[in-house]
Amino acid sequence: MPLLAQITAPDPNLALILKVFPALVVILLTSALCGRLAQLVMQPRVLGEMVAGVLLGPTLFGWLFPGTQAAIFPPEVKPVLYVLSTIGLTLYMFLVGAGLDHSARTPGEVRKASVLAASGILPSVLLGFGVGLLLHGTLSRPDVSPFQFALFVGGALSLTAFPMLARILYERGxxxxxxxxxxxxxxSIDDALAWCILAILSAMHLGAGPTGALPTIGLTALFAIVMLKVVAPLLRPMGRTVERTGRLGPTAMYAVVLIPLTAGWLTDWIGVYAVFGGFFAGLAMPRDPAFRQALHGRMMEVVSTLLLPTFFTFSGLNTHLGGIAGGAMLLAFGLILAAGFCGKYFGCALAMRGLGFGRRESYAVGALMNARGLMILIFINIGLAQGMITQELFAMLVLVAVLTTAAALPLYKLALPARLERAVEPAGEPPLEEQVIRSNSG
Known part of the structure; x- marks a missing residue:
């Protein structure tokens, strides 16, 4: 081939890079702008990033400038965005798990958390199931049974956005x-149960029947036991080394990147999505304060600034809000939103009152548990990819995610103002990772 032809011949890999990079630039600029606007109205930055993802989809950007939107996000770029977003979610959940302070456990905490989890998931599943049965003829695909459709709606509404919740709590120390x-x-219990529901639905939808999900649930339990009882002790010397030296060396950095990615790969193979692998990998990390500080200082900025906005945009590209116009669709959306909000907010608040907490603390927790942001987006993306739900239901649940998440912090502050919030702050020094989280999420 002549030299000129070799130079001008398009390289497929280079062509893909030249398409991915502009997409990432647009994602980051839009996320930064929307995140800052969210902070100006006293919302978490991550909510602005969620809205940015929706705005970059067909609802606004694709409607105003369809040619430009198609050029920036062509079909061949979307798989790359999917891979980046999955890596980002896995690493973020890894950092959340690694940041939990196990030494601060109070007596009866697991029992109380189980009661709170049940109060959050049961009313939401029941209300969502009832609304799903009512709306099956309006919103469901013809090949999905009323039971499967109703259980999917209930499962989606039972989720709490674990990463979102962690981010709000980190911001406030x-x-x-x-x-x-x-x-x-x-x-975390609510989300684990919701993923079990999704595993059962996936097995039923693919023709394996409800019992087809039992291996998935069993392997997930086995994976968690191995991570916490086998892998965690093996990693303790790494924590002591970082405690002694004050830094994560090259070998330790390889380990803290390789372990969550491998765990995510294994849980994806099991069928419960990579984010839970990342979370359990974080729980298995050493608990030494210096290790936690070094880990968050090295990884959090890249994960929260680059990779999470990519996921929000990937979800936004699948969100067609124009499909829910009209009286019947708006009524259906209102029913889903009301079922989701009431089930979580009032169910969790009443459970907290039953556990002996004050009225303000109870409704503050109800507000936090009602945020669904990240996890419901993952849940419904899987449902859409597997053909279990329609684009219309997907768009409605995206709006539910945005609205319930937007309401979480104002309702929390209304129940527990700053002057009262200090009474529930942990004693002693603030968490080592707090400054890093606050600098990245507002």
Missing amino acids: LENSPIGRLTLLAA
Whole structure:
């Protein structure tokens, strides 16, 4: 081939890079702008990033400038965004798990968290199931049974956005306070149960039947036991080394990147999505304060600034809000939103009152547990990819995610103003990772 032809011949890999880089630039600029606007109205930066993802999709950007939107986000770029977003979610959940302070556990915490989790998931599943049965003829695909459709709606509404919740608590320095730890633990139980529901639905939809999900649930339990009882002790010397030297060396950095990615790969193979592998990998990390500080200082900025906005945009590209116009669709959306909000908010608040907490603390926790942001987006993306739900239901649940998450912090502050919030802060020094989290999320 002549030299000129070799130079001008398009390289597929280079062509893909030249398409991915502009997409990432647009994602970061839009996320930074929307995140800053969210902070100006006293919302977490991550909420602005969620809205940015929706705005970059077909609802606004694709409607105003369809040609430009198609040029920036062509079909071949979307798989790359999916891979980057999955890596980002896995590493973020890894950092959340690594940041939990196990030494601050209070007596009866697991029992109380289980009660709170049950109060958050049961009313939401029941209300969502009822609304799903009512709306099956309006919103469901014809090949999905009323039971499967209703259970999917209930499962989606039962989720609490664990990463979102952790981010709000980190911002306020409450992740190791009694209500902070209780809420995080309850949210993790809720989400684990919701993923079990999704595993059952996936097995039923693919023709394996409800019992087809039993291997998935069993392997997930086995994976968690191995991470916490086998891998965790093997990693303790690494924590002592960092405690002694004050830094993560090259070998340790390889380990803290390789372990969550491998764990995510294994849980994806099991069928419960990579984010839970990342979370359990974080729980297995050493608990030494210096290790936690070094880990968050090295990884959090890149994960929260680059990779999470990529996921929000990937979800936004699948969100068509124009499909829910009209009286019937708006009524359906209102029913889903009301079922989701009431089930979580009032269910969790009443459970906290039953556990002996004050009225303000109870409704503050109800507000936090009602945030669904990240996890419901993951849940419904899987449902859409597997053909279990329609684009219309997907768009409605995206709006539910945005609205319930936007309401979480104002309702929390209304129930527990700053002057009262200090009474529930953890004693002693603030968490080592708090400054890093606050600098990245507002």
